[in-house]
Amino acid sequence: MADLRINLTGIPSPNPFWLASAPPTNTGYQVQRAFEAGWGGAVWKTLGDPIINTSSRFAAVHFNGQRVAGFNNIELITDRPLEVNLKEIYETKKRFPNHAVVVSLMVEPKREKWHEIVKKVEAVGVDGLELNFGCPHGMAERGMGSASGQQPDLVEMQTMWAKEAAQTPVIVKLTPNITDITVVARHAVMGGADAVSLINTINSLAGVDIHTWNTVPHVGGKGAHGGYCGPAVKPIALSMVAECAKDPKVSVPISGIGGISSWQDTVEFMLMGATNVQICTAAMHHGFRIVEEMIDGLNNYLDDKGIAKVTDLIGQTVPKYSTWGELDLNYQVVARINAETCINCNKCHIACEDTSHQCIDRLTDANGKAYLKVREEDCVGCNLCAIVCPVDGVIDMVEVQGTHAPMTWNDRQKALARKNSESSEMEAV
Amino acid sequence: MDNHKELTRLTPEAFANNFAETVPGLTRKAAMEESNRCLYCYDAPCIKACPTSINIPSFIKRIATDNLKGSATAIMDANPVGASCARVCPTEELCEGACVLNDESEPIKIGLLQRYATDWAVQSGQTLFKPGPSNGRKVAIIGGGPAGLSAARELARDGFAVVVFEAKPQAGGLDTYGIVSFRLPQSISLWEVEQVEKLGVEIRTGIRVGVDVTVEELLAEYDAIILAAGMGNVPNLGIEGEQLEGVYDAIEYVEATKSDVPPYPIVGARVAVIGAGNTAIDAATCSVRLGASNVKMVYRRTKDEMTAYDFEYEFAKQEGVEFSWLTAPKRILGDSFGRVTHLECVRMELSNALGKDGRRIPTPIEGSEFLLPVDAVILAIGQKRHHGLIDLLGLEHDRGVVLIDETTRGTSHPRIFAAGDIVFGNGQGEAMVVSAAEQGKQAAYAISRHFASSSFHSNDSVAI
Numbered sequence: 020m021a022d023l024r025i026n027l028t029g030i031p032s033p034n035p036f037w038l039a040s041a042p043p044t045n046t047g048y049q050v051q052r053a054f055e056a057g058w059g060g061a062v063w064k065t066l067g068d069p070i071i072n073t074s075s076r077f078a079a080v081h082f083n084g085q086r087v088a089g090f091n092n093i094e095l096i097t098d099r100p101l102e103v104n105l106k107e108i109y110e111t112k113k114r115f116p117n118h119a120v121v122v123s124l125m126v127e128p129k130r131e132k133w134h135e136i137v138k139k140v141e142a143v144g145v146d147g148l149e150l151n152f153g154c155p156h157g158m159a160e161r162g163m164g165s166a167s168g169q170q171p172d173l174v175e176m177q178t179m180w181a182k183e184a185a186q187t188p189v190i191v192k193l194t195p196n197i198t199d200i201t202v203v204a205r206h207a208v209m210g211g212a213d214a215v216s217l218i219n220t221i222n223s224l225a226g227v228d229i230h231t232w233n234t235v236p237h238v239g240g241k242g243a244h245g246g247y248c249g250p251a252v253k254p255i256a257l258s259m260v261a262e263c264a265k266d267p268k269v270s271v272p273i274s275g276i277g278g279i280s281s282w283q284d285t286v287e288f289m290l291m292g293a294t295n296v297q298i299c300t301a302a303m304h305h306g307f308r309i310v311e312e313m314i315d316g317l318n319n320y321l322d323d324k325g326i327a328k329v330t331d332l333i334g335q336t337v338p339k340y341s342t343w344g345e346l347d348l349n350y351q352v353v354a355r356i357n358a359e360t361c362i363n364c365n366k367c368h369i370a371c372e373d374t375s376h377q378c379i380d381r382l383t384d385a386n387g388k389a390y391l392k393v394r395e396e397d398c399v400g401c402n403l404c405a406i407v408c409p410v411d412g413v414i415d416m417v418e419v420q421g422t423h424a425p426m427t428w429n430d431r432q433k434a435l436a437r438k439n440s441e442s443s444e445m446e447a448v
Numbered sequence: 449m450d451n452h453k454e455l456t457r458l459t460p461e462a463f464a465n466n467f468a469e470t471v472p473g474l475t476r477k478a479a480m481e482e483s484n485r486c487l488y489c490y491d492a493p494c495i496k497a498c499p500t501s502i503n504i505p506s507f508i509k510r511i512a513t514d515n516l517k518g519s520a521t522a523i524m525d526a527n528p529v530g531a532s533c534a535r536v537c538p539t540e541e542l543c544e545g546a547c548v549l550n551d552e553s554e555p556i557k558i559g560l561l562q563r564y565a566t567d568w569a570v571q572s573g574q575t576l577f578k579p580g581p582s583n584g585r586k587v588a589i590i591g592g593g594p595a596g597l598s599a600a601r602e603l604a605r606d607g608f609a610v611v612v613f614e615a616k617p618q619a620g621g622l623d624t625y626g627i628v629s630f631r632l633p634q635s636i637s638l639w640e641v642e643q644v645e646k647l648g649v650e651i652r653t654g655i656r657v658g659v660d661v662t663v664e665e666l667l668a669e670y671d672a673i674i675l676a677a678g679m680g681n682v683p684n685l686g687i688e689g690e691q692l693e694g695v696y697d698a699i700e701y702v703e704a705t706k707s708d709v710p711p712y713p714i715v716g717a718r719v720a721v722i723g724a725g726n727t728a729i730d731a732a733t734c735s736v737r738l739g740a741s742n743v744k745m746v747y748r749r750t751k752d753e754m755t756a757y758d759f760e761y762e763f764a765k766q767e768g769v770e771f772s773w774l775t776a777p778k779r780i781l782g783d784s785f786g787r788v789t790h791l792e793c794v795r796m797e798l799s800n801a802l803g804k805d806g807r808r809i810p811t812p813i814e815g816s817e818f819l820l821p822v823d824a825v826i827l828a829i830g831q832k833r834h835h836g837l838i839d840l841l842g843l844e845h846d847r848g849v850v851l852i853d854e855t856t857r858g859t860s861h862p863r864i865f866a867a868g869d870i871v872f873g874n875g876q877g878e879a880m881v882v883s884a885a886e887q888g889k890q891a892a893y894a895i896s897r898h899f900a901s902s903s904f905h906s907n908d909s910v911a912i
Contacts, residue, residue: 084484084512362548369490381491409487410552 021321022328023314025059027294028188028214028272030147032119034059034317035285035329036310039276039297040123040149040192042094043307047107051114056307057314060119062216062297063108065096065151066140067125067163072098078225078236080251089251090300091225093236093243095157096125101139109143121190124181125151125163128173133180147187150178150212152203153194153219155246165219168194171206178210188213190274193259195221200259204269215263216274216297218256220246249300253278257291264292264337282316289329290336344429352400352416354379358390360413367391367404367414375403395419455713455823458739463710466737467629471535474557479564483512486556489548494558497546499878499886500527504543508561520569521576523562528601528889529594529640531566532623533882534559535632538757542882570639579647580607585899588613588670590657590837593621594881595868596676597644598888604647606896611670612644612651613661619644619651621678622869623881625703628730630737634706658840667863672898674891675841675850675859676884678869680832685722689780690827694788698723698731698828705734715739717823720791722746722777724754728828729761732769735826743769744820748776748796748810774798774810778817780825791820834870849873857891865891 023034037060038044038053045064053061072094082088097104112120122145126132137148152168159166167173174191181189191207193200195218204215222244226235234242256277263269275293279285280301288296301309321329356367356379368391371379378397383389393404405414426434458466474482486508494504503522510519523530539545539559547555569576585608589596592614600610618624623637645651655661657677666673682697684690696712698721704711719735721728724747735743745764747754750773754761765771774796781790795816798808833848844851844860850871852858857865867887871877877887 084480362552363489363493364487364548365490365492366487 021318021326022330023059023318023321024328025295025330027119027274028147028190030060030119030121030188031117032059032295033117034314035289035295036313037061037119037121037274037295037297038302038307039299040064040151041299041303042092043299043302045097045099047111050107050111050120053302053307053310054111054115054118057310058118058307060121060146060295062149063104063120063122063145065123065125065154066101066104066136067096067158069098069100070095070157073238075236075238078245079249080225082251087249087300087304089223089225089247090249090303091223091236091245091247092220093156093238093245096123096151096154101136105139105143108140108145112144112146119146121145121147121149123149123151123192125154125158127161127163128167128177130180130183133177134184137181137184141184141186145187147190147213148181148185149190149192149216150181151192151219152177152207153192153217155194155196155220155222156244165194165196168192168203168219169197171203174203175206175210178207178212182211190214190216192219192276193217194219195255195259195277199262201262201266201269204263204266208269208271212271214272214274214294215269216276217263218252218259218277220248221252221255223247248278249304250278250280253280253284257287260288260293261291261337261340264334265340282313282320285313285317286320286332289332290334291340292334292337294330294333344432345427347425347427348431349421349423349426351419351421353395353398353419354393354400354402354404355395355415355417356391356393356404357413357415358392360410361391362410362413363389363391364409365391366407366409370403370407375399375401379404455717456715456739457713458710458715460709463738464708466739467705469535469633470630471560473567474560474564479511479561482557483508483561485549486512487548493546493548494543494556497542498526499542499880499882500530500533500889501886502526502530502543502562504558507565508556508558511561511565516565516568517572517574517576519565520574523565524569524576524643527882527885528598528644529623529637529881529885530562531570531636531640532594532627532632533885534563534566535636536623536627537882538759538880540759541757566636570636575646576643577601577605577647579604582609583607583899585609585671586611586669587672587674587895588666589674589676590666591615591621591675591677591868591870592619592641592651592653593676593678593868593884594623595678595884595888595891596621596674597640598885599674599676599867599892600649600651600888601644601647602889602892603895604644604649606892608895610649612649613655613657613666614651614653615656615677617653619653625706626699626727626730628702628734629706630733658837663840663842671863672895673841673864674888674895675837675843675864675866675870676868676888676891677834677837679872680834682727682827682829683832685777685827685829687777687779689782689788692780692782692788692825693786694782694822694824695780696731696824696826698727698826699831701826702727702730702734705738710738712738712824714824716741718821719743719824719826720746720777720820720822721826721828723828723830724749724756724771725828725830726756726760727831728826729756729764729769731826731828732764733767735824736767736769740824744772745769746772746775746777746791746793746820748774749798749807750774753807776810776812777825781819788822788825791822791825793818793820831869833873838870846874846876849876852876856894857887858894865894867891 025035040062044061050061076094078091079087080089154164158164191212272294275288276297368379378394408414488505507519507522543558544555589612592612619641620637681699717740719740721732775793778792795813796810850866868884
């Protein structure tokens with residue numbers, strides 16, 4: 020049994036699985052149910068001046084018969100009075116003293132507003148604060164959420180204001196609706212953030228109803244952009260986490276968020292630098308019980324790998340995440356198809372033939388049996404065939420011994436520059 | 449020997465219930481799940497395994513993308529009796545048997561998906577195809593079964609005026625009359641007939657060529673003829689007692705169940721079915737569903753030699769049909785009223801000598817005769833050939849199997865083509881509905897090619 024405990028910038032929790040600030044953490048009833056189910060922490064649904072929500076609010080993107088590949092919402096922050104939330108937070112923390120109770124906050128970008136809410140919330144005994152500079156819809160139109168999160172100086176300023184009043188750790192939640200997330204992350208750190216959490220949802224329109232021509236979702240025939248999350252956003256979130264993790268100027272712990280649906284996703288985010296993860300869509304799709312399988316899978320993975328504590332995963336892949344210019348241009352893999360296990364669906368052939376490098380031949384053996392073979396000399400090692408192959412393990416990408424020493428683009432440019440300067444020196448002579 | 453039991457008929461309600469389609473269609477959810485499971489193989493083996501080359505991955509993708517009209521059109525385009533075939537094709541020997549997922553997980557349920565799409569077409573009342581602009585040529589088709597309908601459909605789409613001469617009251621052939629309703633409701637076959645009629649094809653039912661219209665008239669009036677008359681009823685076994693009351697011809701027996709009222713008093717009957725082909729199985733399972741108390745299939749060879757499909761055999765066993773292998777009928781015995789009471793059988797053994805078909809020849813075991821008390825005997829030992837019609841047309845044949853050039857489907861007469869069961873036998877052709885459909889298509893294309901190449905002119909300019 021591995022040690023699953025984590026500590027995010029002074030906020031301990033029994034495992035890395037937190038519920039993200041979202042509909043599942045709207046009430047004390049829900050958060051307490053979540054803790055009973057096994058969640059290690061929860062970020063309470065954003066508190067601020069109560070708002071009015073619309074009906075309907077959610078929409079999802081289904082893919083090839085699978086529900087909820089992506090999820091979209093236009094729900095805003097809490098629509099319940101602050102006092103009610105504070106009472107329930109107090110009760111929840113009292114009942115679950117060892118679980119992480121963090122409260123998400125969003126107020127107007129005014130110093131006194133931040134001071135006021137930080138004090139009120141800390142007074143009921145929370146473990147930390149998360150500043151919501153991320154929600155892309157509704158609140159942004161009022162100058163909050165991602166509207167302030169897209170202005171680095173405003174993020175820095177507001178973080179500072181929150182920190183002036185805060186006794187507990189301050190986590191700044193970042194919006195992905197920006198060109199370079201590390202810029203905002205750095206400003207959060209400059210403002211005194213103890214940690215950053217990312218990503219919030221991505222601007223999205225879930226769909227258009229091709230029969231009514233309404234947006235999906237719509238509110239009485241009208242739609243507005245929402246925030247996208249769920250499995251489809253995982254690669255985007257993972258890359259943003261990685262960018263922050265490898266940036267020395269973002270020198271604070273990271274809470275990873277974005278499409279995490281399983282223990283494997285959790286391992287990936289932690290390897291890529293997250294100290295813990297926050298989850299919402301998976302819980303909304305399956306209920307709080309889904310955390311049981313996450314805890315069990317993570318535990319078995321760590322045991323199988325002989326890793327004593329989950330925190331040993333944090334950041335292990337970060338050094339491997341570099342830039343394109345540092346990739347070895349002489350590294351070569353080729354596809355190899357196992358004719359014994361191949362089921363002859365020919366998907367690799369047509370994918371390669373139509374859209375890649377035309378190097379998978381359809382052949383017939385001496386017994387008249389069809390088989391597929393890669394012309395390795397023409398294979399560029401793009402992985403496409405292995406990606407479209409429906410059976411695991413049929414196509415291997417095999418490393419081939421290159422004839423040239425490793426050389427990156429950056430090496431190459433340097434070498435060329437050296438050569439040019441030498442020749443120009445010679446010319447000068 | 450008076451062993452006769454008084455037998456009754458099922459109530460119409462029980463009859464309707466027992467003969468309602470057994471296998472439920474896919475729900476929308478099941479169809480979406482199954483269609484999304486299809487790998488959409490390139491140059492898919494299922495297409496090659498389909499005698500009519502339905503673009504199966506394409507029709508399945510159309511189901512998955514909520515385009516049932518496109519799906520049904522893709523199916524029916526390749527196979528004019530695709531709705532029937534969705535139910536009667538031996539899919540595990542064809543498309544599903546070829547599915548690349550057989551060993552990896554489970555083959556895609558292609559038959560059920562095909563039924564899902566075509567059921568939508570049936571229920572939506574869609575007309576999927578249009579006739580081509582008239583080319584002024586006329587083709588007569590003898591027989592409105594799967595082969596004849598398929599030929600008619602393709603010819604009409606190519607601009608031919610087509611008249612189908614059908615001896616029975618309704619077209620559809622085997623699909624309408626010969627396949628048990630609990631596998632293929634008659635309405636499905638009749639929808640396919642209607643689809644062909646909507647292309648302007650005239651179907652003259654109740655017309656027997658050679659009786660109601662002469663071959664000479666057809667040759668004079670039409671540019672070409674497609675012979676697709678199928679096969680006939682069950683031949684006599686040539687044993688004593690075949691004329692007794694309670695002795696049935698399996699083809700007629702099954703056909704009689706394709707109605708609204710229970711045709712025979714079989715409730716409580718002990719039934720012996722002689723033969724072990726697909727028609728024999730149909731007669732046996734029909735008997736079970738008509739209320740028989742015991743149904744035995746009497747076959748002179750063993751399970752290994754039977755010609756019924758495995759899935760038919762399994763279905764019969766599930767229905768409670770018993771099998772008497774290595775048992776041959778010797779004579780049928782009756783009571784003083786001329787009603788069947790017993791079937792005398794003899795035990796057989798397989799000799800080591802092989803017959804022409806490569807199967808071991810069964811021989812009787814001397815002195816092993818025994819009496820089987822029965823109330824009905826159903827003969828299902830094959831089908832008669834249409835010798836009379838073939839002779840009227842003057843076509844070359846081998847024991848009633850019309851000889852053709854399988855690439856052109858041409859017979860010994862230059863203006864007569866043939867398709868379907870009438871060319872099946874003696875190693876030529878296939879007996880499946882889907883094969884008949886393909887042959888009908890090919891006969892139509894052969895005629896189109898003949899006219900296009902203008903080596904074959906309208907009958908008013910060339911006398912043959």
